[in-house]
Amino acid sequence: MSESLPLLSVARLVALLRETVEDNFVQVLVEGEISNYARPPSGHAYFTLKDDKAQLRSVMFRPYNRLLRFVPENGMQVICGGRISLYEPRGELQMVVETMEPKGLGGLQVAFAQLKERLESEGLFAPERKRPLPGFPRCIGVVTSASGAAIHDILNVLRRRLTGVRIILRPAQVQGRGAAADIASGIADLNRQGEADVLIVGRGGGSLEDLWAFNEEEVARAIYASHIPVISAVGHETDVTIADLVADLRAPTPSAAAEMVAKSRLELEGHLDHLSMRLASQMRSRLNLLEERVEGLARRLRSPIEDLQQCRGRIDELEQRLQKQMVREVATRHEKLGALTGRLDALSPLGVLKRGYAIVMHSESGEAVRRAEAVALGDPLHIRLKQGHLQARVTEVEP
Incomplete structure (x- = not known):
């Protein structure tokens, strides 16, 4: 170990590294995939940016996070803008993200799609809840x-x-x-x-x-x-x-x-006008039909006076027919009566009397005397002639 090297504490070394990193990476753009995304109640967002070869811890503090138009999700490819810093308590390199955009789509489009999907699942777009405009x-x-x-x-x-x-x-x-x-x-x-x-x-x-x-x-x-x-x-x-x-x-x-x-x-006023026209047309048609029916009934309906006149005419006609029938019947009966009278005259005893014969009857009973044995000597008799009558008494009986 070389004694010429300065002896540094961990904190001092991490602070020097932080200054170096922050001085050289003041503004960077990093593309990567979000993983381990977390947003605690503090409003800060913690996640990892990674690709197939490396990963970088990242943080987005609440003031920047609130400006996002979309909600970051795990697996989303994003482009983050910010600065590189060193988190001294753990000596970990991290990116302090200030802006974030989805790769290939703007944040507004992503925010629109996310909100649309969520509200649609809640039924806010349902057609059955939409109300018609007042007329x-x-x-x-x-x-x-x-x-x-x-x-x-x-x-x-x-x-x-x-x-x-x-x-x-x-x-x-x-x-x-x-x-x-x-x-x-x-x-x-x-x-x-x-x-x-x-x-x-x-x-x-x-x-x-x-x-x-x-x-x-x-x-x-x-x-x-x-x-x-x-x-x-x-x-x-x-x-x-x-x-x-x-x-x-x-x-x-x-x-x-x-x-x-x-x-x-x-439109409603026009519809009402249309309905009024249809109603008027139907009413006119109905009235015309009823008028035709009334006229037909009027033609079929006769006045009682006309009926009486027709009845009187019928009575006169029947009376004439009856009189003619009666005349014919009387004539027929008269003819029959004449014939019967002739026959009766032919059979009547009076007809015999006309030919010179007489009718002898018991004076008391008025019965005709048909046999001589029917009387006795001294019986009074009544004799009817063609003209007049005779009273006689039996003086002799010859059987």
């Missing part, structure tokens, strides 16, 4: 910047297409730090106020970073908790924000959101 909104709440172009576009559309509708603007910061909290507070404020029938939440177009407030979980939770139907109206055509997925309806622009609200009312 006749009397009051429309708007959460957006008071100085942006979005509110002017919304007002222009609503004033042109709707009348008698109140508009409540809840000004909100829509970009930068604190924007998400302000937007969420605006949604909650209008819900507490309870006057709006529908909410339009949004802003004009911009970059992904400009629109990021509408991808924050805080805004998504506020839209989900809203008792009032929400239209997300973030001014972008192609990209979809988390707010778009949670809202009851998505509009590509604030103007389109205003048109949707007005369209709902106009």
